[in-house]
Amino acid sequence: MLYSDELGVPKTDRTLWRLRVDELGSEKWEYLTEEAAKHDAQSSYASYLLGSPGFQRPEALGNGDEKSAFEAALQGARFFSLLQDPESGIFPCQYKGPMFLTVGYVGTMYCAAIPIPEPVRIELLRYLVNTAHPVDGGWGLHETDKSTAFGTAINYVVVRLLGLPADHIVCKRARKTLHTLGGAIGAPHWGKSWLSILNLYKWEGVNPVPPELWLLPYALPIHPGKWWVHTRAVFLALGYLASVEYSCAVTPLLEEIRDEIYIQKFDSIDFSKHRNTVCNVDLYYPHTKFLDLANNVLTFYGKHLRPGFVAKYSNRRAYDLIKKEIQNTDYLCIAPVNMALCAVVTLIEEGRDSPEFGRFLEGFNEVLFMGPTGLTVMGTNGAQTWDCAFAIQYYFMAGLAERPEFHSTIENAYKFLCRTQFDTECVPGSYRDKRIGGWPFSTKTQGYTVSDCTAEALKAIIMVKNSPAFQSIRNEISDERLSKAIDVLLGLQNTGSFEYGSFATYEKIRATTALEKLNPAEVFGNIMVEFPYVECTDSSILGLTYFTKFYTYRKKEIEKAIDIAIRYLKKAQWEDGSWYGCWGICFTYAGMFALEAFSTVGEFYSNSVHAKKACDFLVSKQRADGGWSESMKSSELHYYVEAETSLVVQTAWAIIGLLLAEFPDKPVIDRGIQFLKGKQSATGEWFYQAPEGVFNHSCAIEYASYKFLFPIKALGLYAKRYEVKE
Numbered sequence: 001m002l003y004s005d006e007l008g009v010p011k012t013d014r015t016l017w018r019l020r021v022d023e024l025g026s027e028k029w030e031y032l033t034e035e036a037a038k039h040d041a042q043s044s045y046a047s048y049l050l051g052s053p054g055f056q057r058p059e060a061l062g063n064g065d066e067k068s069a070f071e072a073a074l075q076g077a078r079f080f081s082l083l084q085d086p087e088s089g090i091f092p093c094q095y096k097g098p099m100f101l102t103v104g105y106v107g108t109m110y111c112a113a114i115p116i117p118e119p120v121r122i123e124l125l126r127y128l129v130n131t132a133h134p135v136d137g138g139w140g141l142h143e144t145d146k147s148t149a150f151g152t153a154i155n156y157v158v159v160r161l162l163g164l165p166a167d168h169i170v171c172k173r174a175r176k177t178l179h180t181l182g183g184a185i186g187a188p189h190w191g192k193s194w195l196s197i198l199n200l201y202k203w204e205g206v207n208p209v210p211p212e213l214w215l216l217p218y219a220l221p222i223h224p225g226k227w228w229v230h231t232r233a234v235f236l237a238l239g240y241l242a243s244v245e246y247s248c249a250v251t252p253l254l255e256e257i258r259d260e261i262y263i264q265k266f267d268s269i270d271f272s273k274h275r276n277t278v279c280n281v282d283l284y285y286p287h288t289k290f291l292d293l294a295n296n297v298l299t300f301y302g303k304h305l306r307p308g309f310v311a312k313y314s315n316r317r318a319y320d321l322i323k324k325e326i327q328n329t330d331y332l333c334i335a336p337v338n339m340a341l342c343a344v345v346t347l348i349e350e351g352r353d354s355p356e357f358g359r360f361l362e363g364f365n366e367v368l369f370m371g372p373t374g375l376t377v378m379g380t381n382g383a384q385t386w387d388c389a390f391a392i393q394y395y396f397m398a399g400l401a402e403r404p405e406f407h408s409t410i411e412n413a414y415k416f417l418c419r420t421q422f423d424t425e426c427v428p429g430s431y432r433d434k435r436i437g438g439w440p441f442s443t444k445t446q447g448y449t450v451s452d453c454t455a456e457a458l459k460a461i462i463m464v465k466n467s468p469a470f471q472s473i474r475n476e477i478s479d480e481r482l483s484k485a486i487d488v489l490l491g492l493q494n495t496g497s498f499e500y501g502s503f504a505t506y507e508k509i510r511a512t513t514a515l516e517k518l519n520p521a522e523v524f525g526n527i528m529v530e531f532p533y534v535e536c537t538d539s540s541i542l543g544l545t546y547f548t549k550f551y552t553y554r555k556k557e558i559e560k561a562i563d564i565a566i567r568y569l570k571k572a573q574w575e576d577g578s579w580y581g582c583w584g585i586c587f588t589y590a591g592m593f594a595l596e597a598f599s600t601v602g603e604f605y606s607n608s609v610h611a612k613k614a615c616d617f618l619v620s621k622q623r624a625d626g627g628w629s630e631s632m633k634s635s636e637l638h639y640y641v642e643a644e645t646s647l648v649v650q651t652a653w654a655i656i657g658l659l660l661a662e663f664p665d666k667p668v669i670d671r672g673i674q675f676l677k678g679k680q681s682a683t684g685e686w687f688y689q690a691p692e693g694v695f696n697h698s699c700a701i702e703y704a705s706y707k708f709l710f711p712i713k714a715l716g717l718y719a720k721r722y723e724v725k726e
């Protein structure tokens, strides 16, 4: 039973929610009146997303051992295909986990004094009640985290702003935990920033990130235009807000909250002394001495030396850049963190009734996603492109795509990918690369190319274009447009000495990774600049190798790019045969991707020491029940940590790696396959077990489609290798 139900916390009527999806993949939930709902049926996949009974499952097939691996893959694909929105081709799902995003939406609405629509308010609250830590009632950085000062302080504020009274049991428990953690004073930089925006803390107690940094010559490595896109975008807006010291008007409710979140009396706190006070439970990446020094110098500058005209000029510059970010992403911004901050800046600059701020109010609907436990702000505005690219590829690899029953699934997803390729550039002066030809992680509107998303989308499209079964839609995208994707991808490969041949996420590495020494976020690792990522490198290899099978465009350069990327991978492999994965958990995820990349250049268990070592590593982690189970702790601690129970997605990853590397010991693989089959319901469903993804080493995030996509691939590859063809 959900905690919110146990407590009798109000909820909306699930049957009245509708998911509106448009052809570019924007996902917006709408709550209807009972009358309107009568004429507007809930789609079946929306019922699945809400955990409502309306979802029509495929007809049941046999359980566990009775079915072959192929039948299990087939049944899994039948189930997953029902989760597609047939109009747009995407597979909408709640991309949740991070617990520091809802404050952005609720905080912005509070600053603008705009009431949150009632169904949204009720469901946001319900989600927070359901994610409160079962033991102590606090919240962490992500849903499955321990309680931290950051998570507990901001989400406590959020539930109070959403109307939960201070004497409610949820508030009482959270408050007690917050006080045990030392109170909101120990919140890290972003927590302190949001508290200051909400007038619950003072800007003098927040370490500075002045917009003046944008006035420095670009040649300097410290120039923010060279930082990782997310960090650049967050600190751009935060720099503006801190510089103008924006805080919303104090209200009686805020005065109450001021009395609740600290262990000291609010008025007695000298906030300027707490710039560096961070609860040690929260601390993942402590300040370096170098950063402390820089903070002291910049604080002194801000207080005593900053000429008014410089402040004004640099704020203008920051706002200009914010406007460009808004233009390039049509108000979505790169992700909900900077979106909310840009919305507050727009509120200050343009006013609450301006059309510009109004667009933000619409944009928020695209990142709020409803689910069985309530409504939350997602990590991005979805995972549309990524999921479609995988679905297409894995149906092909599993030998399913050509079956007429899946034609429309493939066709719809393919058309979505074709529509999603970038065909316009960013406005000049945005510090952005050329993007025409690239693909994003979510939607075209969001506007940011990602290396591996480009490569995986490209590969999926080539599969469809060259399949005899899909000749009628092969001209949906021209070969020339595929060549543009190659231009983007080749342009993203790193050429610096230590990361030579690798790929980062959104851009090439623009400044030394030593800048990480200035990471001020306290709770995240690897955020200051781009880093070389093995998974992004692997996916890029997959896209490039697949392209050369069919096309000759820039062939020599592509071959060289693949060669140096493979070399990078080999260099990055750890002594024990593993790789540290940054975007999925963790060594298992990275191992799978690397083995797939090796397989495309003819390196397998039998002929490559690197592939052999990688397989041996994976095999050494198999558990007695045949499954694999890596914990999120691996990502945090940088060594392999097993979780409590075997996990479907982890097992699929390991099996895929072993199969693609042609690992010879069949019984090992058989046991993994048995595990995957055993966890599948007769209707083809696999169930959520644990977050599959991670970012910045410390924050877990759920990829809801993975529990279908990777088992389908694993079972299908197994069937191709070992089962007699039908």
Ligand SMILES: CC(C)=CCC[C@@H](C)[C@H]1CC[C@@]2(C)C3=C(CC[C@]12C)[C@@]1(C)CC[C@H](O)C(C)(C)[C@@H]1CC3
Pocket: 230, 231, 234, 335, 337, 379, 380, 386, 441, 450, 452, 453, 505, 524, 527, 535, 536, 583, 694, 695, 696, 701
């Ligand atoms: C520290 C900050 C700004 C937090 C906001 C959250 C974002 C940084 C996260 C949320 C989703 C996220 C993990 C994502 C990625 C980067 C960081 C994101 C955007 C990328 C695009 C990096 C490359 C990866 O291979 C993959 C494509 C899987 C992910 C997708 C989601």
